[in-house]
Each structure stands twice: as C-alpha cells, then as structure tokens.
Amino acid sequence: MNPRPRRTTILLATVWLAGGSLAGLTVAMILLALATGDISPTTILAPLSGVLSVITGAILLTRLPGNRIGWLLWIGGMFIVTTRVTQGLADHGLTSNPGSIPGAIWIGWLNAWIGLPAVITLPILLPLLFPTGRAPSPRWRPVCVAAVGAIGAGAVIAAISPFPADTYPPNVVNPLEIGGSTGDAVAILGNLTDLVLFIILLLASWSLVIRYRRATGVEREQLKWFVFVGIIAVGSFVFAAANVSATTGPLATIDTVAWATGFLALSMIPIAIGIAVLRYHLYDIDRLISRSISWALVSVLVVAIFAGCVLVLQALLASVLRSNELAVAGSTLLVFSLFQPMRRRVQRIVDRRFNRSGYDADRTVSAFAERLRDEVDLEQLRVEILSTVSRTVEPRSVSLWLRE
Numbered sequence: 001m002n003p004r005p006r007r008t009t010i011l012l013a014t015v016w017l018a019g020g021s022l023a024g025l026t027v028a029m030i031l032l033a034l035a036t037g038d039i040s041p042t043t044i045l046a047p048l049s050g051v052l053s054v055i056t057g058a059i060l061l062t063r064l065p066g067n068r069i070g071w072l073l074w075i076g077g078m079f080i081v082t083t084r085v086t087q088g089l090a091d092h093g094l095t096s097n098p099g100s101i102p103g104a105i106w107i108g109w110l111n112a113w114i115g116l117p118a119v120i121t122l123p124i125l126l127p128l129l130f131p132t133g134r135a136p137s138p139r140w141r142p143v144c145v146a147a148v149g150a151i152g153a154g155a156v157i158a159a160i161s162p163f164p165a166d167t168y169p170p171n172v173v174n175p176l177e178i179g180g181s182t183g184d185a186v187a188i189l190g191n192l193t194d195l196v197l198f199i200i201l202l203l204a205s206w207s208l209v210i211r212y213r214r215a216t217g218v219e220r221e222q223l224k225w226f227v228f229v230g231i232i233a234v235g236s237f238v239f240a241a242a243n244v245s246a247t248t249g250p251l252a253t254i255d256t257v258a259w260a261t262g263f264l265a266l267s268m269i270p271i272a273i274g275i276a277v278l279r280y281h282l283y284d285i286d287r288l289i290s291r292s293i294s295w296a297l298v299s300v301l302v303v304a305i306f307a308g309c310v311l312v313l314q315a316l317l318a319s320v321l322r323s324n325e326l327a328v329a330g331s332t333l334l335v336f337s338l339f340q341p342m343r344r345r346v347q348r349i350v351d352r353r354f355n356r357s358g359y360d361a362d363r364t365v366s367a368f369a370e371r372l373r374d375e376v377d378l379e380q381l382r383v384e385i386l387s388t389v390s391r392t393v394e395p396r397s398v399s400l401w402l403r404e
Contacts, residue, residue: 008065015061019054019074026051026081029088045263049270050080053122056270060277068133069277072125073270079118086111094168105175108168113159117151120197122269124151127204131222131276136211143203150196157190222276229265229272236262294350298343306335 026047033043057074060067086107093104101107124147128135135141160178178186212223240258309331 012058012062012065015058015074019058019078022078022081022085023051023054026084029084032088042259042263045260045267047081047084049263049267050077050084050118052267052270053077054081056274059274063278067277069126069130069273072122072129073273076118076122076125077270079114079121083111083115083118086114090168094172098169105172108163108172109159109174109176112161112163112174113155116154116158120151120154120201124197124201124204126226126269126273127208130208130226130273131219136207136214140207143200143207146196147200147204150193150200154190154193154197157186157193161186161190218279222279225272225276226269229268233262233265233269236265291347294343294347297346297350298339301342301346302335302339305338306331309334 030044030047053073054077057070057072057077060070061074064070089101090104090108090111093099093101094108098104125144128140128144128147135144160176161174161183162177163172163174177183208223208227212220212227215223236258240255240262310328313330
C-alpha cells in the first residue's frame, strides 16, 4: 500500500483537529445545559446531529480521501456545531451576563449569518448529491449551483440584517445592520431568497425519487438507508409542528416525544450515510425497514385491542363490579396471549413487501426441508441441493461433493 501524500496527511489532520475541537466544545455545552436543567430536544439533540456529521465526515475522508459526501458531511456538521458554540457564547455575553465575554457582539453576528447554512446545507445538498457525490444527471447541475448561491446569498443577507426578534436584549443591535430604504430592500431580498431555498428543497427531495427509480443494486440500498432515516425525521417534525399548540396534558407530552424523535432521527442520518458509503452491513436495510414497520403496526394493534377490550369489559361488568381492575386485568391477559401470533403474522405480511429476499429465502428453505424430509437417495439429494442453490443464490457455477 502506497503511503498517503504529505499534503493529504496534513489536510486530514486539520480536519480531525478542527472538527474534534468544535465537536468537543459542543458536547461540553450540551453537558452544561443538562447541568442547568435545560433538557429540551432542541438544546440536546439538535447539536448532536452536527457532532455526528463532523465525526462521520472525518471518518469517510480518512477512509476515502476526496469523497464529496464526506466533505459535505464535515462542512455541514462544522456549520451546525459552530452555530451551537457561538449561540451559547453570545447568549452568555449579551444576555445572561453582559460584558463577560469580550467581542460577544461579533460572536452574535457570526451566529446570525452562519445559522442559515447550518440549517439548509445538509437538507438541500445531501439529497442532490447522495450517494455518488454527483447530481442525478447534468440537467440537475444548475439546481446544485442555485442551491449553493442561494445559501451564500442568505448568509450575506443575514449578516447585514437586524438580529432575529427576542434573541438578545433590545439595546443589542447588529453592528453591520443596514437600515433605511436599503434595509427594506435587503429584507425583501431575504424573503425572496427564503422562497428560492424552499423551492430548491422541494426539487432536492424530488431528485431523490428520480435517483431511486433509476438506481439498481448497491446504489439503491444506499438510498434506502438515507431515505429510511430521513422519513422518520421528517414525519416526526411534521407531526410535532401540527401539534405545536399543545402546552399541557398528554398532547404536550406527545409533542415533546415527536420533537425528540425527529431530532434523534436527524442525528442518525450521518450514521446511516456512513453505513451506506462504506457499505458496512449495507443489505441489512431491508430487514431493518421490515422490522420497524412490523413493530409499529403491532404496537398500534396492541394499543387498539387493549383499549377496545377495556371499554367492552367495563360496559359488560359495570352492573356487577364497581372496580375496573378486572376489565384491565382481562384485557392485559388477552393482549399478552395474542401478541406473539399477531407479531408473527404481521411480520410475514410486511416481509412480503419490504424484505422480499428474506421472505423468499425462508420459503425456499422451508420448501427444501419439506421435500427432503424423507429423502434417502443421494443422487436425488444432490439434484435438489444444486437446484435450490442455483435458484436462490444464482452462482456462475455450482458443484457438490458428497463423502460416502
């Protein structure tokens, strides 16, 4: 194996040193937030996605120097962790303890404009470039260029616009803020940039659909890893946003769980990308999808059956018993007895659609065992084994040696 060029070694060392330093600061701030009682999903789990992006990107660049997805993960993660670090320092130096941090106003300025690339870079560019590092076709290259241009324009506009409302005390203003009629024009331009970014985000999502329809083999499995975790994150965020008005009671708890699930899934996207690019247990995704869907369906069925049984038994036994304990106990026993048969049945149904290779393999093995249960002829046994292996594995050649 040829040693890496000196320039590559220095670059990788810089990647690990810079990324590790900022990731360490971010983890320290997460621990500080936990110590002060701030345990919101946004505070804890959102920065975690940046830390994991930086680490995964550095690993990919170490294993595959020059890999575009590795660079994209590292750069996007650096934006996220820088946003978290600057936000914590600016809040402390401008709001919690004014004057305690020299140059806090410039740290707040940095946080103001770096936030948009931190939020937008990965959600837009990853769908456009994953997993090959190139656009789905030459016709998509203008979309990639427009995405980079819009992200840069949005960052410049944020750098010369007023700080977002309620971020800092009223007397704290952006040192580079442009006011007057020019400021109004900048605000309009910012709104147009946001609209362009939203359109590009939709196009980037559509590019995934196009790429998946054209992909085969390894590339399709790589896309499954990315899309599977992405759908969980997007679905959780949409559900949480729809329930955002809930402040107390069970709905508020569900809302918190939805936000936490979304941010946790968002943090898992870099790990899924690392698995896909390095092809480590790549083909396990079909099994993972089928198991996730089956357990979700079983959970819904268990809750529905339990609630239905409790209501029915309460209605039937209301005239006999004042307590609901018997209804709850009977419903629990019924659900417990139905759980395993129901899980196996649901798993078979889901495997037919989402884990077809595993489902077909199980059927082939079962049919093979049934045919050979009473078989004693070695020649017939040889024919059956070779036939089964040829149909399932499809090797270029196959032979069997039986010791007599």
